[in-house]
Amino acid sequence: MGNAKPHGILRNCLKILLMAMAGISAAAQAAVVVIVSAKSPVTSITAEQTARIFLGKTTSFPDDGEALPIDLTEGNAARNEFYSKVIHKNPSQLAAYWAKVIFTGIGRPPIELASNEAVRKAVAKNPHAIGYIDKRDVNRSVRVILEP
């Protein structure tokens, strides 16, 4: 009986430690989600298809509807996470990619908005739009189609 208590304390300490670690990693890494308007018929998309849209390699969703990507400006945590998790490019790889595309006249980068909220609002309004935001900023005006 007597030695049950220290174990209990240890277990609680461990629990607190794990919760704290989970909390830290959640704060350090915003959970980014890919969204479309609640009015859009699109219900899911793969990371590869999302990458093709954001890199301007296609202008349509896999089921043929027009796709208009809306980006976040540099400096947003969700942007860094999106580009590293979904597009697999760091900022200089991305700059190199767009230098090639713009300077060869193939295309141009997506429109950029300054905040998660601005992206959510723009996406909610346009049934063709696709964006990504921090999961915490999702509301009923948009639909999450990919949680990378």
Add this chain to the structure above:
Amino acid sequence: MTKAYYIIVVLGIFAGIANADAAGTDQPMFIFGGFGSMGISHSSMGSGDYVPDSSIPSGPGRTAAWSTTNDTRIAGNVAAQFTPKISALLQIDSEYHSGNTYRPEVEWAHVKYAFTPEASLRVGRLALPTFMEAENRDIGYTYAWIHPPVEVYRQEPITNSDGFDVTYRSQTGEWGNSIKALYGGAKHESNALPTPSDLTSRNLWGIFDTVEYGATTIHAAFQQRETDSGYLLTGQGETQVTDKDLSAGVQYDPGDWFMMSEWILRESTYKTSAMYVSGGYRIKKFTPYLTYAQNSLGSFLPGSPPPSQNALTLANREQSTISLGMRWDFMRNTDLKLQFDQVKLSANSNGYLENVPANVTLFGSTFHVISAVVDFIF
């Protein structure tokens, strides 16, 4: 001929401006930008100049032990989107070329009309996508190397064509495909001859295809053109020679590392081939890379006129290079690269060295090139 294309481009731009109000996009109509590189290189071979491109008249080696001319350039670029269907591009490039000047030249000027998001037509001065990095070969910031592998990229000296092309993009599931057909002509200066010459190419046409699946890109191309290099190759009057290129490449780039390889088979009065394989690993802001490149001895086609001395020299440029380098993305939109090349000339070849004095043979020599470059985009 060229003038006519500029007129078409200018008319297209005005047509675009006239329709500009119809654009209805949130995107700016014009994107102004540019790119450049400042490079310095040294070659241990004092009997000839090491140049990565035949349009560069001199480089490190015989002309100077250290030279800034190989990898130094600046370019300005305007991309315009007049309406969702009409766009245009103008690029002015200043780099070292014949006449020993940096006189700016129009690298590209074209108007694009998109019939649908998938199908488009471009008219004007267009890039020739012979290789995977052909269109962006001047934009050092877009790749890891100091410059694309010399043995392969020197096989096709023409980088643009005055004419038109048609592109069709499609996607099936996670596969993307882009196919392009091009027709036009070109004039380019070559210093890879005893006297610098302007070579004219007519009836230039090609088919170029790029397939993408995930991190894999495959490129295949065929192009041919009629050139007036006949005299130089055969010594027999105004002979037209048909140049044919068959090229293919594959690249795998999942993000943290890359691997790529390209091959070309080339035929004029002689047949030759070249290949390279290159790989690199990205560790935060550093990208060390290793490249091996080689080109083969040209073999003259049966039935072609007896080769002139020039033709023998041009066909006989077999060499191989091992390059070890590092790209450092030390600042936003700016990189610094260092590269060490070990070039080995084959037994009967002066390789791609230029300005080698007549009757000097460097056959079988090995030499080193050290290069440093800062690339930037703006």
